[in-house]
Amino acid sequence: MELDLSVEIAGLKLKNPVMNASGTYDPLRYESLVDPNLLGAVVLKSLTLNPREGNPPPRIVEVACGIVNSIGIQNEGVEEFIKVKVPLLRKFKEATFIASVAGLTPNEFAEVVEALEGVDIFKAYEINTSCPNLEKGGVNCALDERCIQQVTKAVRGKTNKPVIVKLAPDVTDIVAIAKVAVDAGADALTIANTYRALVVDLKSRKPILHNVTGGLSGPAIKPITLRLVYEVVKALDVPVIASGGITSANDALEYLLVGAKAVQIGTMNFVRHDIMIKIIEGIKKFMVDEGIKDIKEFIGTLRT
Amino acid sequence: MELDLSVEIAGLKLKNPVMNASGTYDPLRYESLVDPNLLGAVVLKSLTLNPREGNPPPRIVEVACGIVNSIGIQNEGVEEFIKVKVPLLRKFKEATFIASVAGLTPNEFAEVVEALEGVDIFKAYEINTSCPNLEKGGVNCALDERCIQQVTKAVRGKTNKPVIVKLAPDVTDIVAIAKVAVDAGADALTIANTYRALVVDLKSRKPILHNVTGGLSGPAIKPITLRLVYEVVKALDVPVIASGGITSANDALEYLLVGAKAVQIGTMNFVRHDIMIKIIEGIKKFMVDEGIKDIKEFIGTLRT
Amino acid sequence: MKLVECSVTHNLRVRPEYHILGLECGELGSIEPGQFITVSVDSVEMVLRRPFSIYRVFENRGVIEIFFKVVGKGTKALSELKEGMAVSVLGPLGKGFPLYEGVTAVLLSRGVGLASLALLGDKLKGLKSRVVTIASFKGRDADLASDNEYVKSFSDEVIVLYDEDRSSDVENVRYLLNKVKPDVVYTCGSKRLVRLLKELPYEAYVAWEERMGCAVGACRSCAVRTVAGYKLTCYDGPVFNVRDLIL
Amino acid sequence: MKLVECSVTHNLRVRPEYHILGLECGELGSIEPGQFITVSVDSVEMVLRRPFSIYRVFENRGVIEIFFKVVGKGTKALSELKEGMAVSVLGPLGKGFPLYEGVTAVLLSRGVGLASLALLGDKLKGLKSRVVTIASFKGRDADLASDNEYVKSFSDEVIVLYDEDRSSDVENVRYLLNKVKPDVVYTCGSKRLVRLLKELPYEAYVAWEERMGCAVGACRSCAVRTVAGYKLTCYDGPVFNVRDLIL
């Protein structure tokens, strides 16, 4: 059977619906284990305008069925990235690259996009809104409808490429915040980032992460993020990319069933480094077993 | 060493900080496995004014490190409860009972409390705000500051016993909603209930729970709820009872370290039916090992 | 009802995917046919205990057996248990089947549902009832009755039905039951069979299965709809009169 | 670097809580002393892979050994692995120690940190360097060096220090190092020892340990502060010049 795994998100054609989640995979460092040309897309680590050194260690800690991290968006800054990293990425000729954009003010997001506009390898932008907003005393932009609106608008004004706004999951009303992003010009949404969490150590009586709190990811969060995707897909007419706790082809398929157009694999890239390839194979096997020729016929077919 | 495990919450004296979470334990049904007289308190299943038959099955499903349930507050109604159940509970002479109160309108909460006021075995009320508010088209009261305020005020007007408001965890700003409850007269807070979640079945392409979504509980949620407790304890001067993912004495101690005055065990009562007794023993052992005579000296000693 | 650490005495693979697990639990108290236990597989990733009927009891040795099919992660883990390993068991749980002396009883099972009826057959035999076992399976390679000495030991007759030759069709089961004209029929949780029994004039009981939380009647997870409203499968059941159930 | 399913060849308990695990992995590619592998314990409850130094290599048999202490759930699970069981291994990872020919080298270890230095000792011996192993332990019952034939095989001298008789005190270590006057010192992740080496005039390298995510340099979880800003323990390290680290 000839299988069609391709999907389209706001005009962006992907050869299959499987990509990595930002910050959890690097095509160069995984090169001997994963061929990035086979992925639906490759999302790079979030970039800020200036270099950021990130938080002091420890930055990661394991919890039941998950991890909590506080990397602090360590990155080399957009300029250095374009100069050093982009040339290295060019060798992956068949790969579809998505840049991840971060900022400490709404304007910074726009500046990063502006700087990236000339880089032809990027086919879309994912806007990582889970950043401290310095203009608002450092509150997390992703939790603030006003900030989401400003950031989306600012970015939208700078590019005609697809703008994918990545939302935070731990909000009272995901649909409300998703709507703000869509109304401000987002072409698609990634749902969602990590959940604010805390891990402490009884012996030292201190938080384990230097940053005190961090973001929970991994299998633990899947049922919650699946609910978020379900709510947004039901309420709004916007393509959704799902990110949260995917460990297997079945998990990926569950998100597609609920209506996500594509999925991102994050934490599991640390555990089985070739998982994304395995998931693509698993999706194919499922399609064969269930007689599905085109994955688009399966997406969003949840019966409630 | 003589150990003092007692704690006080808004004037309510508990012999130790370990109690069950509402809906996950019944002193009569667990009688051969757990002596309720040994617990810090016993929280009963949430009661509504009228009997509720609950949701159609399936009502529970397992996920990674947790379960998702949608019982639908099945209960016999407060009148039947007082007539049939309360007399049976009286035999646990040393037990400290807390009634859990639910309602479909703010006024219903008040009526349930009114009905329970004469029942001497109840030393406090826990207000389960995670109920659909029929006056607001069925939105979850716990997600709505206005509803939390109305419910707390309504209940406060009916009793001088301690009022413990139980909050939902999946809100953007737990401190804001906690503050509303405290300002409206809550003596203490339980943080928190379950997280809205979805589980689907690939074969049938349907949600597994008949109610579609349900509430996630168990070890998976602990790092998130721990963060919530941390935030509230830091921001407000109100006693907090922690509920979320406790599986062991260490988990319980982590919540106490962060500043909870007491802890509730929910899902784990299904797994190791004598877990609450084991946790009390484990806390004692920790106190001996660490040379802590009075658990109150340990509570809230997190160093950040 | 007790919560005990049991030790695995044997773990027999009787067919691919079907296992009989022996557990030395000491004194669990008196066990009624139809009652069940729950076992803990892993208490962090797989939070919930798994429910299984008590298939067989060796009273003098303090050993019980469960008979299970590997259907998911929990039963997979159980299928890999080795002799001497420890398993946490809670039981016996729920209410068993009503027992009758000197009657003609049909045990009508589907698949591994036979596991819920075997101990009952054994008891009925002791009560001088005539036991006709009608066991239906997908195919011959999933047949758990024909070679089963235990089942033969209490059955006056064993009738085995298969999907592959269509002998398991509802109409054939109806025909067979009407031929036996039993005083009482006992079945397990196949909805199709319960529906059939509701149509027939014989007294009939079913061992129902529903997803469970606490398994002791506290959490209200395992509701099943009956003529008297929701009942708890773990506490009011798992045995119900088929006429009381609303499917 | 490869991701391979290896099979357990042996799992020796050398002391209570200390295990040597043999893994038949076939061809992993060339391994530098100081490099490490990560192993997967369970991929749902315990999401993260566990990092361990490569303790020993049996090239002709395609077998490597790790030497670990049971400190938590993951190492507990590893300590229970039996011969023939499968383990997912990723490696070799990171950058190893710089090697010198014909010098005097001290391996200065603390506890099971010896595991990070042994393969280095073996290589240095082959390069005709003089190897003095100074191994410090809490007490005699945690002594992993005195009876260790492998360590003896590459060490020209083995000096064992204990907390219980205070021979492991920093001042005594300083004294010993100054007596040996090594060309180079190699140590593992004890902060106390790294601080000492920063004060002394000898060239010195440390195998650093930091909590890891991907272990291949992608996620930036394992940052360690150096004079050139944060470096990644898994990729830029785990071996660092002690003078580059800011503790």
Ligand SMILES: Cc1cc2nc3c(=O)[nH]c(=O)nc-3n(C[C@H](O)[C@H](O)[C@H](O)COP(=O)(O)OP(=O)(O)OC[C@H]3O[C@@H](n4cnc5c(N)ncnc54)[C@H](O)[C@@H]3O)c2cc1C
């Ligand atoms: C009272 C009772 C008696 C039972 N007796 C037997 C028996 O004797 N032999 C046998 O093979 N099976 C029996 N079952 C079914 C058995 O409990 C399930 O097959 C088993 O729990 C599946 O676990 P799993 O982890 O392999 O499957 P998974 O699908 O991974 O399990 C996921 C979750 O769903 C639950 N679940 C899955 N299937 C069922 C089911 N049919 N009923 C209830 N919960 C389920 C599991 O307990 C678990 O919580 C009985 C069920 C009940 C309620």
Ligand SMILES: Cc1cc2nc3c(=O)[nH]c(=O)nc-3n(C[C@H](O)[C@H](O)[C@H](O)COP(=O)(O)OP(=O)(O)OC[C@H]3O[C@@H](n4cnc5c(N)ncnc54)[C@H](O)[C@@H]3O)c2cc1C
């Ligand atoms: C490069 C490197 C090499 C190592 N080599 C060895 C070795 O040869 N022998 C040995 O006994 N130990 C070694 N360790 C430490 C070893 O990785 C930890 O002891 C082990 O991961 C603990 O796992 P656990 O599940 O038992 O402990 P838990 O405390 O339950 O682990 C929880 C989490 O913390 C992480 N963690 C805990 N301790 C450490 C640590 N010291 N360093 C990094 N992560 C940690 C675990 O990997 C896991 O993610 C090394 C660590 C690193 C980074």
Ligand SMILES: Cc1cc2nc3c(=O)[nH]c(=O)nc-3n(C[C@H](O)[C@H](O)[C@H](O)COP(=O)(O)O)c2cc1C
């Ligand atoms: C170590 C780590 C680093 C991350 N860095 C980023 C980042 O730079 N930008 C971003 O948008 N998301 C980042 N994330 C979030 C992931 O992209 C992903 O949305 C989240 O982990 C949930 O998916 P998962 O459960 O599959 O991991 C990071 C996650 C982890 C674990």
Ligand SMILES: Cc1cc2nc3c(=O)[nH]c(=O)nc-3n(C[C@H](O)[C@H](O)[C@H](O)COP(=O)(O)O)c2cc1C
């Ligand atoms: C089956 C089930 C039923 C519950 N019923 C109630 C209830 O009636 N009232 C209530 O306030 N919380 C109820 N809860 C929530 C628990 O009391 C508890 O707050 C939650 O499960 C988180 O704790 P845990 O992770 O320890 O289970 C229920 C939870 C479960 C799993």
Ligand code: FES
């Ligand atoms: S499973 Fe808890 S009431 Fe039946």
Ligand code: FES
């Ligand atoms: S662990 Fe991922 S970069 Fe080092």
